Amino acid sequence: MKVHVDMSICLLHGQCVIAAPEVFSFDDDGGLVWLAEVDESLAADVEAASDACPEQAIVIG
Amino acid sequence: MAAPRITIVGASLAGLRCAEALLAALPEARVTLVGDERHAPYNRPPLSKDAAEALAAGPGAGPEVFEKLRLRSKLAPGAVTLRLGVAAEALDGTDVRLSDGRRIGSDWVVAATGLRPRRLPLTGAEDRRHVLRSYDDALTLAATLRTGARMVVIGAGFIGCEIAATARKLGLHVTLVEPAPQPMLRALGARVAAAMAALHRSHGVTLLSGRAVAGFDGARVILDDGQALEADVIVEALGSQPNTGWLTDSGADLSDGVLVDDRMLAPGAENLLAVGDIARFANPLFDAVPRRTEHWCIPGQTAKRAAETIAALCTGQRPTPGFAPMPSFWSDQYGMRLQAFGAPALAETQTVIEGDLSQTGTAPVIVEYARAGRPVGLIGLGANPAALARHRARLTAALTPPVDA
Numbered sequence A: 001m002k003v004h005v006d007m008s009i010c011l012l013h014g015q016c017v018i019a020a021p022e023v024f025s026f027d028d029d030g031g032l033v034w035l036a037e038v039d040e041s042l043a044a045d046v047e048a049a050s051d052a053c054p055e056q057a058i059v060i061g
Numbered sequence B: 001m002a003a004p005r006i007t008i009v010g011a012s013l014a015g016l017r018c019a020e021a022l023l024a025a026l027p028e029a030r031v032t033l034v035g036d037e038r039h040a041p042y043n044r045p046p047l048s049k050d051a052a053e054a055l056a057a058g059p060g061a062g063p064e065v066f067e068k069l070r071l072r073s074k075l076a077p078g079a080v081t082l083r084l085g086v087a088a089e090a091l092d093g094t095d096v097r098l099s100d101g102r103r104i105g106s107d108w109v110v111a112a113t114g115l116r117p118r119r120l121p122l123t124g125a126e127d128r129r130h131v132l133r134s135y136d137d138a139l140t141l142a143a144t145l146r147t148g149a150r151m152v153v154i155g156a157g158f159i160g161c162e163i164a165a166t167a168r169k170l171g172l173h174v175t176l177v178e179p180a181p182q183p184m185l186r187a188l189g190a191r192v193a194a195a196m197a198a199l200h201r202s203h204g205v206t207l208l209s210g211r212a213v214a215g216f217d218g219a220r221v222i223l224d225d226g227q228a229l230e231a232d233v234i235v236e237a238l239g240s241q242p243n244t245g246w247l248t249d250s251g252a253d254l255s256d257g258v259l260v261d262d263r264m265l266a267p268g269a270e271n272l273l274a275v276g277d278i279a280r281f282a283n284p285l286f287d288a289v290p291r292r293t294e295h296w297c298i299p300g301q302t303a304k305r306a307a308e309t310i311a312a313l314c315t316g317q318r319p320t321p322g323f324a325p326m327p328s329f330w331s332d333q334y335g336m337r338l339q340a341f342g343a344p345a346l347a348e349t350q351t352v353i354e355g356d357l358s359q360t361g362t363a364p365v366i367v368e369y370a371r372a373g374r375p376v377g378l379i380g381l382g383a384n385p386a387a388l389a390r391h392r393a394r395l396t397a398a399l400t401p402p403v404d405a
């Protein structure tokens, strides 16, 4: 599955990093990084991250 | 077995997430979502922050702002029966009686009716007194947010402090009245609350703490020491009360919200569950005391749990025991993000582990909260998310395994 974060609305809450640490993480400067293409085995985690994002910034394609 | 009929009352974050989780777990379920607001489910946190600011630009801003607030849903159109603009009035067994006289036959009922703002039991100044919980509240309030207007905010909890910060940004004169010695004291503890008080003052808010409102006189707010504050806009931000009126005869314990067990089932009532702000449950991460938690993360966590319970019971299984969600909340004031994990409100001690509280608002600060020597919470003030994530991992480790309830 494809994962995208709309950085024009992301406010760096970091809820995605908690829900799906294998997909989302912070770099040392506090910027959000994520895997653009993830295995289906992580689909539930990505869904949970998308639900947990208070800004609805995560787009799953 | 016939497809279970499930009625969810309250069409906001908790209700919507519960409907989604139910249909994912029980695709054959017949789910009805009832909400008394006329709007599609939407997100509330921006109402005291950027949405309030955007709405202040004028009524024309409404549709665009609402579109951003509207909760995106995984539900296919028509997957649930949506009944908006109608309130639940009472339960008849497990059937739900609506304000339009109809009744929804149900096998399970999920209460997701959230909270309503508490009001001061005082008369006067009705033409300028506002509360802030719903989109409609925000629309009415936003129309008064004009540069130079005098605003009095009564209650310096999170919503009061956020609307004060937003109003300052829009150029209003703001006075914040709070009976406690500091703003957000219960949630943040004395040291961080004092730092937040300083932040508000440095942004031009007149903070009157230790003071209560005694009455309203025309356009003036009269305080308990006799001081009179001229006000064009008054916001009552005194906390909230659970919307449990429709559950009066349910048999559930409604002493503060709806008491539920670790499966979100309400003891004493028949097939009734509660989720979101209205649910009062014990979190074994901390102790065995049931509490309501008014954080955005709780609706999602409790909604999934309730759906698991219904799905298990409908398929003849036993719901897995134990529910210990990690709470988190945030607030945005003057462009600074306050991010909390765990339960800082339960702590006795606060230790600054990064930065300096006197720098709050200009440099990152991280504070750890402990009870009986054990970490129970963490707050970052303008903190680097990566640093906060590292401390959060430590907190999680310290809180697990959960204490014996």
Ligand SMILES: Cc1cc2nc3c(=O)[nH]c(=O)nc-3n(C[C@H](O)[C@H](O)[C@H](O)COP(=O)(O)OP(=O)(O)OC[C@H]3O[C@@H](n4cnc5c(N)ncnc54)[C@H](O)[C@@H]3O)c2cc1C
Residues within 6 Å of the ligand: B009, B010, B011, B012, B013, B014, B015, B034, B035, B036, B037, B043, B044, B045, B046, B047, B048, B086, B087, B088, B089, B112, B113, B114, B115, B132, B133, B134, B159, B243, B246, B275, B276, B277, B278, B294, B295, B296, B297, B299, B328, B329, B330, B331, B332
């Ligand atoms: C202005 C504001 C700012 C916030 N900011 C933050 C923040 O920064 N961070 C954070 O963590 N949390 C924040 N929150 C809290 C967060 O929004 C709530 O925790 C969340 O909305 C709770 O969702 P809920 O679905 O349980 O209840 P609610 O969102 O209150 O929804 C309950 C719904 O049920 C409806 N209802 C009530 N009675 C009936 C009835 N009898 N019949 C039918 N429908 C009924 C209500 O009208 C409402 O639509 C904020 C809340 C507000 C109001």
Ligand code: SF4
Residues within 6 Å of the ligand: A005, A009, A010, A011, A012, A013, A014, A015, A016, A017, A032, A052, A053, A054, A055, A056, A057, A058
């Ligand atoms: S949870 Fe949402 S807003 Fe927060 S960092 Fe992740 S994508 Fe950004």
